[in-house]
Amino acid sequence: MNSEGHSRSIVKALSWRACATLATMLIVFVFTRRVVISLGVGAVEVVVKLILYYFHERIWGVVAFGRKEHPLSHLPIKSEIKKEDMEKIKAKLKELGYIDEKDAGT
Numbered sequence: 001m002n003s004e005g006h007s008r009s010i011v012k013a014l015s016w017r018a019c020a021t022l023a024t025m026l027i028v029f030v031f032t033r034r035v036v037i038s039l040g041v042g043a044v045e046v047v048v049k050l051i052l053y054y055f056h057e058r059i060w061g062v063v064a065f066g067r068k069e070h071p072l073s074h075l076p077i078k079s080e081i082k083k084e085d086m087e088k089i090k091a092k093l094k095e096l097g098y099i100d101e102k103d104a105g106t
Contacts, residue, residue, distance in 0.1 A: 003062075004061055009054060009057045009058060010054065013050055013053045013054050013057065016053065017046050017049060017053065020049065021042045021045055024041060024045050025038045025042035026038075028041045028042070
């Protein structure tokens, strides 16, 4: 219920790597003043860190530390909840005092 899909982790890794690799290449250029070295370091860095980041995300996806588990997450749901059923569920939770009036509309 609280996990990310593989494709989401890949897209997040790619967007972060683009920013971070540009920063790395800029830093290398500032120190060396050589474009070829900056591009070479950036090319190696992007591949290595992209792979490491992906596995880092997947590992943290299964680590429970710091997560709050929803009290209903243990219930086996066999299909998507329909909109009309969701409204009934919200009404019942409101009736039982689990959600406020303002929360029932969301």
